[in-house]
Amino acid sequence: MKKHLSLLCALTFSISAVGVAFAVDSPDEMLPNPAQEQRAETIGAQLRCLVCQNESIEDSSAPLARDLRRVVREQVETGKTDQQIMMWMTDRYGTFIRLSPPLSITTALLWIMPGLALLSGIGLAWWQFRHRNNATPSNDLTEDERARLAMLTRENQS
């Protein structure tokens, strides 16, 4: 089990690593400063491509995603903070552009779902266990079985 878990972790990490590595379409999109480029990629990975909707702008080849990548890089270069860049994006496209949306009434169900799923799983397992224990028949013989056993042993002896 432990081995499987670490294998799963390794797999997940390698997939996400590939996702970041192949982010931009062409090298000339990238910033010359590697630290700034890294920051831009991290920010871009949190922004939804509004054309493809299930990809980040770093993963997408849509023209709008390319434009937004350029905006992110320009703002990183001018020294804006991550928060300022996120704000610039949500001002224009709403919180929908954030791949991890902030906790609000509309997103509450989304955020509490993992906890809800875990709790209901534990509840179901507990319920199952309790009923299985109750249903186990006792090892003691009933009155009828005892009588039948006595009869059978008598038949055998005679």
Place this chain on the structure above:
Amino acid sequence: MSTTSRRKLLTALPIVGASALGFGFWRMLHGMQNGGFDPRAVNTPQLGHPIPHFSLPGLPASGANADQTTGFNASELQSQHTPILLNFFASWCIPCVAEMPGLRIIAQEIPIWGIAYKDKPEDATAFIHRDGSPYARVATDQNGRAAIDWGVTGVPESFLIAPGGRILWHNASGLTPQLFDAEIRPLLAPYR
């Protein structure tokens, strides 16, 4: 709980779950078909906000229409005394081609200002004059930056602007006379 009733419950659970999901999906698809549900409409952060700042050049002249060469900017849009319909379009966009005949009908009721999105100016000029331009004013956003400030995700996309420059309505799909009657006409009533 007895074994049989438990078995019945366990059999029913997936069937009930699948039916509930199926019904939900059917409702969504049905709504998408009759226009009651638009999955892209969940996101309209621009509604009620003032228009963004922009200043865009016009298109090259094509005979009759002189208004198209000047372009327009945010303060011109703000200083109008009647509501304006702003429409982002492109000659390379098929839904925009489909939208055009409808726009010409709508243009009889409200001035439409057009912004050519990421289009070659000469292509945009040819496109709007091929069957008659619905636009009172035209500008061009060649690098698509102004469109980003408007929160445009793809053409065609339309905004209704109140006098003073507040965004009253935003739609990220093609405009039709039916949609105009259903959603825009009621919003125009206070300005008549």
